[in-house]
Structure formats: C-alpha cells, structure tokens
Amino acid sequence: MTGATGNVGRHVVGGLLAAGAPVRALTRRPEAARLPAAAEVVGGDLTRPETVEPALKDVSALFLFPSPGTAGPVLRAAREHGVRRVVLLSSSAVEYGAEHADNEIVAFHREVEREVEASGLDWTFVRPGAFAVNTLQWAPQISAGDVVRGPFAGAEMALVHERDIADVAARALLTDGHVGAKYVLTGPESLTQAEQARRIGLALGRPVRYEESTPEAAREEMIRNHVPAAFVDMLLTFQAGLVGVPAEVTRTVEEVTGSPARTFDQWAAEHAADFR
Ligand SMILES: NC(=O)c1ccc[n+]([C@@H]2O[C@H](COP(=O)([O-])OP(=O)(O)OC[C@H]3O[C@@H](n4cnc5c(N)ncnc54)[C@H](OP(=O)(O)O)[C@@H]3O)[C@@H](O)[C@H]2O)c1
Incomplete structure (x- = not known):
C-alpha cells in the first residue's frame, strides 16, 4: 500500500x-x-x-x-x-x-x-471524480458561522465517498476479473456547491448557505491562503465549466462492490463533527 x-x-x-x-x-x-x-x-x-x-x-x-x-x-x-x-x-x-x-x-x-x-x-x-472530503475545505467557515463563501454556487459535482473508492480498489487488489479495467467512480447524485453546503447544514441540524463570491474575489482569497496561482486559475476555469451542467453519475461502485454508492448525506453525517 x-x-x-x-x-x-x-x-x-x-x-x-x-x-x-x-x-x-x-x-x-x-x-x-x-x-x-x-x-x-x-x-x-x-x-x-x-x-x-x-x-x-x-x-x-x-x-x-x-x-x-x-x-x-x-x-x-x-x-x-x-x-x-x-x-x-x-x-x-x-x-x-x-x-x-x-x-x-x-x-x-x-x-x-x-x-x-x-x-x-x-x-x-x-x-x-471529485471526493466528498474536498468539502472539508469549508469546515473553518461552517464552524465559525452559517455561510460558505465561494465561487460558482451552481457548479455541479457527483461527489464520491472515499470509502467507495477504497472498496473498489480493495476488490481489484484481492479478486480476479479487474485486469485492464478503468473504473470511473462517482457518487450517486449530481449536487451544486450550494446544495452541498445545505446538505452539510442538514447533517449539523442548522441552516448553512452558500454565498457566491466573484471568481476574482475567490482567486485573491486562495492566493492569500498560499494556494499556488497556477492551481487557482486551473480550478476556477474548471469549476466555471461545471455551472449548470449535471455531473456524470456512474454505477461502477455498485457494479464492482455489489453495494450502491454512498450518498453525500451519508458522508456529511459521518463527518458532522469535523464541521462543528
Ligand atoms: N480530491 C479529489 O477530488 C480527487 C479526485 C480525483 C483524483 N484525486 C487524486 O487522488 C490523489 C489524492 O488521494 P488522497 O486524497 O487519498 O491522498 P491524500 O489524503 O492527499 O494523502 C496523500 C497520500 O499519499 C502519500 N504520499 C504522497 N506523496 C508521497 C511520497 N512522495 N512518497 C510516499 N507517499 C506519498 C501520503 O503518505 P505519507 O504522507 O504518509 O507519506 C498520503 O498517504 C491525488 O493524486 C489526486 O489527484 C483526487
């Protein structure tokens, strides 16, 4: 490993x-x-x-x-x-x-x-695709208040639970029949960033809302937080392309493991303490 x-x-x-x-x-x-x-x-x-x-x-x-x-x-x-x-x-x-x-x-x-x-x-x-754990970047804002400020509230992703990625990997390591496979893994539903924040609020039992900032403000903020400029620009360009476009949802987790992909709600419930 x-x-x-x-x-x-x-x-x-x-x-x-x-x-x-x-x-x-x-x-x-x-x-x-x-x-x-x-x-x-x-x-x-x-x-x-x-x-x-x-x-x-x-x-x-x-x-x-x-x-x-x-x-x-x-x-x-x-x-x-x-x-x-x-x-x-x-x-x-x-x-x-x-x-x-x-x-x-x-x-x-x-x-x-x-x-x-x-x-x-x-x-x-x-x-x-994008990991559910990426939303932990909002933990400082959520633990300090009820607003997540960020760009592209309408950018959609089908966040995948890290445990599902791991379950597929463990199957491929331990069992035959996976040679040459290219497993594209997603969560079970496409959610906007605004909806992701709202769902974390549901897990916490209090409202959390996503307040959209301009890409320019988001860029400045990330650079202030020492994120390399080239990475920031790549991320913003990428997220801009996700606005209003439902993310692809695959059934690969279920096909490989026999269990449906875990939901973002489940992930958020398991990680509620990380946002408190
Ligand atoms: N986040 C996403 O949405 C996403 C989506 C698709 C793909 N990915 C890909 O998934 C990967 C991140 O996976 P993750 O989140 O599970 O990792 P992670 O939490 O960022 O942890 C990095 C792991 O890699 C090990 N590692 C890093 N550099 C190493 C080195 N030079 N030698 C030995 N071990 C090294 C670290 O081990 P030690 O620190 O213990 O040495 C640690 O176990 C990246 O390649 C990313 O591009 C991410």
Missing part, C-alpha cells in the same frame, strides 16, 4: 485487513502514520524509488498512489520483486477533452497511467 495514510488509502488498508489480507503500508513518516496495528508500516518516499524497493519484497499486489516522474522506476522495481498486480489511484480527469490538455492534473494522471500500462503488470485504474 502506498498512499496508505491518505483519504482513500486509510480505507483501503481497513478493507484489506478486514478481508484477512496482510498489508504493508509505505509512508514518508512511519511515526505519524496512525494505521491499524495489524498493518506493517515501513518508511519510504515515492519520489526516491530506491527507498521504496525494500518494501516490495514478497508483495503480490500493489496499490499505487500517483507520483509523477517516478512511477516508472517504482513499477520496474515492483516487477523485479515479483509483484503481479497493480491498482492505480488515478482520476476521472484523464477522460477530459482537448480543452483541458494543458491542465496539470490531467497531464500528471495521464503520465502515471501510461507508466502503469507499460509496466508489464496486471493493472486496474481507479478513476474517481
């Missing part, structure tokens, strides 16, 4: 352990990993493939967190150590059209997917 301490990876570790699979988790900071005791936690950095190599001994299946630039050497080392299967955490952004050709996120996920395809391992791509 790489990315084991991340939003998705923690749930993958939990799912693998629950299924009785032995787990070795790689992290840059083992002392801060806070993973279940049943997982073997080892140090390593994906940007320095030589530090990952020792962790690959006796591994049959690898969950790969995308690390552009060094995925190739990591995958070659995996193959040399007898790893047979790789499940890549990718992004549905790889499916965007030519108008997003210069989007850095699209480019880096495409690059890592190409490395995985060329690796000679049996691979599965897990391509989630």
